[in-house]
Amino acid sequence: MAHTTSLTADQAHARLADLTVIDVRTPGEYASGHLPGAHNIPLDHLDMALPALKIAADRGGLLVVCASGARSAQARERLAEHGIAAAGLTGGTTAWMQLGHDVHRPARTRTAWAMERQVRLAAGSLILAGLLTGRRLPAARWLSAGVAGGLVFSAVTDTCGMARILAKLPHNQPKATDLDATLASLVG
Numbered sequence: 257m258a259h260t261t262s263l264t265a266d267q268a269h270a271r272l273a274d275l276t277v278i279d280v281r282t283p284g285e286y287a288s289g290h291l292p293g294a295h296n297i298p299l300d301h302l303d304m305a306l307p308a309l310k311i312a313a314d315r316g317g318l319l320v321v322c323a324s325g326a327r328s329a330q331a332r333e334r335l336a337e338h339g340i341a342a343a344g345l346t347g348g349t350t351a352w353m354q355l356g357h358d359v360h361r362p363a364r365t366r367t368a369w370a371m372e373r374q375v376r377l378a379a380g381s382l383i384l385a386g387l388l389t390g391r392r393l394p395a396a397r398w399l400s401a402g403v404a405g406g407l408v409f410s411a412v413t414d415t416c417g418m419a420r421i422l423a424k425l426p427h428n429q430p431k432a433t434d435l436d437a438t439l440a441s442l443v444g
Contacts, residue, residue, distance in 0.1 A: 261343045265352045268319055268345050275319040276312045276442065278342070279349075280331045282428040285370050289359035291321060291345075291352060295438045299327050300423055302334055304435075308442040310340050318342040323349055323370055326414065374422045379403050 268275070268291075277294040279286050286296040297305045299322075312318060318341070322328040325348045335342045345352065353359055369377070386399030410416045422428060 262346045263319065263343050264346050265355045265357060268343075268352070269355075269357050271317070271319075275317045275343075276315070277319045277321060278309065278331070280320060280322050280327050281349075282371055282423050283434070284428050285323060287362050288370065289353065289361050290349065291319075292358055292360050294321065294360075295442060297435070297438060298423065298428075299331055300420075301435060302331055305439055305442075306335075306338055306340070308439040309335065309342075310338070312442040313340045313342065319345060321345040321348055321352075323372065371419050371422065371428075374428075375416060375418050378418055378422060379407055 263271070272292065277291050279290050279294040279296050280299040280302065281290075281296070282298055283296055286294070290296070297309075302309075309318065313335075318335070320328040320331045320335070320342045321344070322331075325344060325346060328344045328348065332342045332344050347354075349359070382403045383400045386396050386401075386403070390397035390400070406417060410418070
């Protein structure tokens with residue numbers, strides 16, 4: 257198992273030129289603003305990228321980032337299981353931006369909402385729909401109860417099934433050529 261570390265936003269900023277930055281958020285989140293030079297490899301596609309990440313890690317340090325640090329911690333665990341050392345960004349891109357560090361946004365790309373915001377909208381909408389429909393069909397309230405139970409489970413386990421489902425929507429999917437180009441740039 258490889259060793260993993262965490263860097264603060266200021267530490268990462270000082271070492272940015274020496275690090276290969278891997279952003280494991282969805283393409284939509286990545287497009288909303290990412291660390292300069294970051295490569296987007298969504299968490300769901302990490303296993304496919306392992307060979308390229310191994311090559312990149314052998315050349316120098318890897319820094320894995322996400323919005324808050326939760327998904328990047330999962331990614332670092334998976335990388336460590338394959339003998340790939342990677343650092344994480346404490347507080348994620350949120351902390352990076354709060355300190356006023358530069359973020360890049362691809363030109364002419366539509367900015368998707370952050371995954372957390374997408375989850376809040378979906379969960380809130382489903383709960384509201386269950387409650388409103390439940391006024392006429394009482395059994396519909398079970399939809400609200402199910403979503404509420406899922407949110408509690410999500411908090412207790414620090415996982416999010418709804419985020420995994422939403423990540424599969426077309427606006428959150430990487431284009432195959434983009435991911436292929438990213439992996440090629442890591443190897444080359």
